[in-house]
Amino acid sequence: xxxxxxxxxxxxxxxxxxxxxxxxxxxxxxxxxxxxxxxxxxxxxxxxxxxxxxxxxxxxxxxxxxxxxxxxxxxxxxxxxxxxxxxxxxxxxxxxxxxxxxxxxxxxxxxxxxxxxxxxxxxxxxxxxxxxxxxxxxxxxxxxxxxxxxxxxxxxxxxxxxxxxxxxxxxxxxxxxxxxxxxxxxxxxxxxxxxxxxxxxxxxxxxxxxxxxxxxxxxxxxxxxxxxxxxxxxxxxxxxxxxxxxxxxxxxxxxxxxxxxxxxxxxxxxxxxxxxxxxxxxxxxxxxxxxxxxxxxxxxxxxxxxxxxxxx
Numbered sequence: 393x394x395x396x397x398x399x400x401x402x403x404x405x406x407x408x409x410x411x412x413x414x415x416x417x418x419x420x421x422x423x424x425x426x427x428x429x430x431x432x433x434x435x436x437x438x439x440x441x442x443x444x445x446x447x448x449x450x451x452x453x454x455x456x457x458x459x460x461x462x463x464x465x466x467x468x469x470x471x472x473x474x475x476x477x478x479x480x481x482x483x484x485x486x487x488x489x490x491x492x493x494x495x496x497x498x499x500x501x502x503x504x505x506x507x508x509x510x511x512x513x514x515x516x517x518x519x520x521x522x523x524x525x526x527x528x529x530x531x532x533x534x535x536x537x538x539x540x541x542x543x544x545x546x547x548x549x550x551x552x553x554x555x556x557x558x559x560x561x562x563x564x565x566x567x568x569x570x571x572x573x574x575x576x577x578x579x580x581x582x583x584x585x586x587x588x589x590x591x592x593x594x595x596x597x598x599x600x601x602x603x604x605x606x607x608x609x610x611x612x613x614x615x616x617x618x619x620x621x622x623x624x625x626x627x628x629x630x631x632x633x634x635x636x637x638x639x640x641x642x643x644x645x646x647x648x649x650x651x652x653x654x655x656x657x658x659x660x661x662x663x664x665x666x667x668x669x670x671x672x673x674x675x676x677x678x679x680x681x682x683x684x685x686x687x688x689x690x691x692x693x694x695x696x697x698x699x700x701x702x703x704x
Contacts, residue, residue: 478580606633625653
């Protein structure tokens, strides 16, 4: 249960090599074995800690907040923090989700309505806004304060205030309040997720109260042409709160499918999640360099992937 590629010795030696000490107890070892599958994930976890930074000064200051403006190929401009090594730097290098963003832009037309659930700093949001033009509209939802601040700034930077509605909120199965869990010290600001229960396997996480919105309760301009969601395992809750929207508008859905987080946050599997959307009339397809790929077999999803769910 605790061994999916990593062993106790991996964790012990990671501490010794990266932190110059042994783990303080078995309680420090087991959460890392439950959380991570590879040595690369374990290394990133430890190198994100304050202890590592104090013991290994970053002379290039690559872990300090450093916000720059990234001109995108579409002509839009995005505020990016270079301290985010997992999402920010790949965006700056034009390496972040290239197939998914190309597919999204191919779906949208001037005048369309799009929804970005888990908008992060707004990479998809501003590209969507550029694609739908002045007559279209984008609704962007992002609960984590640091990401929302950059999202808002990017909307203003592009003069998109009239065509983009931003909400500092988590999209869920119900409207109200919830608990957002996130790492305070991390090289990846895209890991926040909504969870009310006990979260195991991720070590210490910060938590904050956050407003929640069910899309069926929210006034969206209809019809919605495209729904993109990336909410770290809470995607089934988004679907549950948007059944009327999905039935009425039949939007193209672009969704991350994260097996570990689906199990941890939603207590479900990729198969159950995919089957639910299939039952609602959506076909799961791969997204490749040429756009839509073949139909996906849910049982074959073993790693994080982004799929398109196309209305039949």
